[in-house]
Amino acid sequence: xxxxxxxxxxxxxxxxxxxxxxxxxxxxxxxxxxxxxxxxxxxxxxxxxxxxxxxxxxxxxxxxxxxxxxxxxxxxxxxxxxxxxxxxxxxxxxxxxxxxxxxxxxxxxxxxxxxxxxxxxxxxxxxxxxxxxxxxxxxxxxxxxxxxxxxxxxxxxxxxxxxxxxxxxxxxxxxxxxxxxxxxxxxxxxxxxxxxxxxxxxxxxxxxxxxxxxxxxxxxxxxxxxxxxxxxxxxxxxxxxxxxxxxxxx
Amino acid sequence: xxxxxxxxxxxxxxxxxxxxxxxxxxxxxxxxxxxxxxxxxxxxxxxxxxxxxxxxxxxxxxxxxxxxxxxxxxxxxxxxxxxxxxxxxxxxxxxxxxxxxxxxxxxxxxxxxxxxxxxxxxxxxxxxxxxxxxxxxxxxxxxxxxxxxxxxxxxxxxxxxxxxxxxxxxxxxxxxxxxxxxxxxxxxxxxxxxxxxxxxxxxxxxxxxxxxxxxxxxxxxxxxxxxxxxxxxxxxxxxxxxxxxxxxxxxxxxxxxxxxxxxxxxxxxx
Numbered sequence: 001x002x003x004x005x006x007x008x009x010x011x012x013x014x015x016x017x018x019x020x021x022x023x024x025x026x027x028x029x030x031x032x033x034x035x036x037x038x039x040x041x042x043x044x045x046x047x048x049x050x051x052x053x054x055x056x057x058x059x060x061x062x063x064x065x066x067x068x069x070x071x072x073x074x075x076x077x078x079x080x081x082x083x084x085x086x087x088x089x090x091x092x093x094x095x096x097x098x099x100x101x102x103x104x105x106x107x108x109x110x111x112x113x114x115x116x117x118x119x120x121x122x123x124x125x126x127x128x129x130x131x132x133x134x135x136x137x138x139x140x141x142x143x144x145x146x147x148x149x150x151x152x153x154x155x156x157x158x159x160x161x162x163x164x165x166x167x168x169x170x171x172x173x174x175x176x177x178x179x180x181x182x183x184x185x186x187x188x189x190x191x192x193x194x195x196x197x198x199x200x201x202x203x204x205x206x207x208x209x210x211x212x213x214x215x216x217x218x219x220x221x222x223x224x225x226x227x228x229x230x231x232x233x234x235x236x237x238x239x240x241x242x243x244x245x246x247x248x249x250x
Numbered sequence: 251x252x253x254x255x256x257x258x259x260x261x262x263x264x265x266x267x268x269x270x271x272x273x274x275x276x277x278x279x280x281x282x283x284x285x286x287x288x289x290x291x292x293x294x295x296x297x298x299x300x301x302x303x304x305x306x307x308x309x310x311x312x313x314x315x316x317x318x319x320x321x322x323x324x325x326x327x328x329x330x331x332x333x334x335x336x337x338x339x340x341x342x343x344x345x346x347x348x349x350x351x352x353x354x355x356x357x358x359x360x361x362x363x364x365x366x367x368x369x370x371x372x373x374x375x376x377x378x379x380x381x382x383x384x385x386x387x388x389x390x391x392x393x394x395x396x397x398x399x400x401x402x403x404x405x406x407x408x409x410x411x412x413x414x415x416x417x418x419x420x421x422x423x424x425x426x427x428x429x430x431x432x433x434x435x436x437x438x439x440x441x442x443x444x445x446x447x448x449x450x451x452x453x454x455x456x457x458x459x460x461x462x463x464x465x466x467x468x469x470x471x472x473x474x475x476x477x478x479x480x481x482x483x484x485x486x487x488x489x490x491x492x493x494x495x496x497x498x499x500x501x502x503x504x505x506x507x508x509x510x511x512x513x514x515x516x517x518x519x520x
Contacts, residue, residue, distance in 0.1 A: 014520075052519070052520065055334070055337075055338055056337075057334065057337065057518065057519040057520070058518040058519065058520060059518065075339075075340040075341055075342045075345075076340055077340075078337075078338060078339055078340045078341075079340045081338065081339075083334070083338035085331065085334050085335075085338075087331075088335075089326070089330055089331055089332040089334075089335070090332065090335060091260060091261075091263075091264040091332065091335075092264075093263070093264050093267035093268055094260065094263060094264060094267075098260075098263065099335075102256060102260050103335070103339065105256050106253060106256055106257075106336060106339040106340075106341055107339045107340060108340060134267075150335060154339075
């Protein structure tokens, strides 16, 4: 299988006062073409940092990140990516139509095709009724769905979604799950981070478990939950063991 | 270039619909109308007073657009991560900086044109209907036009400086403070250097004088764009001064934006 997202021995640290604090430790990961990959971990595990590295918003101190065979700093590598940030922010005085047209054009979609792609995407995300309304009038859930519309409007091959379920009500979450499954059926590659474990079991082919910047597990979901323990219990136990191990090392 | 254009258009739309711009323009409108009531109180040189007040309104409103609206939009983009909406697409950071600067320049241009139009109309109405107001001596429209273009150019320089500071600092208030500082220095540096080098009123050490001269190469000389005296007294304006000052303004903006693009290229968006 072709790997569309590859992280090799990636390390990343941030300034913490006068010292540097390591956030990501020697992370290696492959996301294969056509799979739904769930990136899970507790709050502060470093999931968003990894996504920022994949998107090229930040650079690793060592190791390499490749996306679709190129570095993420090459704009062409982002041609085929749909990205949803954890807290999507837009130009609030623009309407959904204007934003989606801008998103499609900026991704290289021609004018006619872009015009045609706006309404189907908004219909799919139940936002067509507010297509001409300025985004600053939207609720948090609507903004989250708008963020997904921005990621989908140019019909990319790779989707990188940072906490896509956050801020959504149960109906919105259900809609999002269906959309991710649809994308999977169409052969798209989806990489998403979450800490909601129920979603992971339903949606993912493979998962990666990150804790305090270290990858604890990477593999098929049935490999993780093959033992008798339910998925959630196994996850909690793994995190607890890892934390105890870190404390003992310290 | 297509993407630069796209980003500039979306920035222009966002800025023009922003309530801050509408508020600034309404205040400018009131100040232009208000100065019609102030000018008749002056006993002489009402033409000069009208030009001074008109340009002061334009500069103040332009500065408010740059410092509050411009830095506000840039902060929203860079520090609150709206920029991810653009940089997650096949758009380079240099294209973003160029597009954003062009869009913000468009907002400033719209502001300056509206205020200039209000100023000219209120000046015309003042001369026509208020007997105490007299037109400036030897008034020519082309010098007024050059004065407005130069005012716009000086605001563009401040916009470019504001962009650089917003990228360099982590806080909008710091960026506003530094930008305003550069504006104040840019307005007064030429005069200070003249006074110091003439040595009639102030005597300073050679090193201090050299430092001041060096600063004139780094900080913008905004006084060069001030043509109020020319407009008010109908003083001749040479073509070479006009062209070289315009070239200086454009090059200064280009250099600052180039630096901004370099800094932004290596900046992490967390």
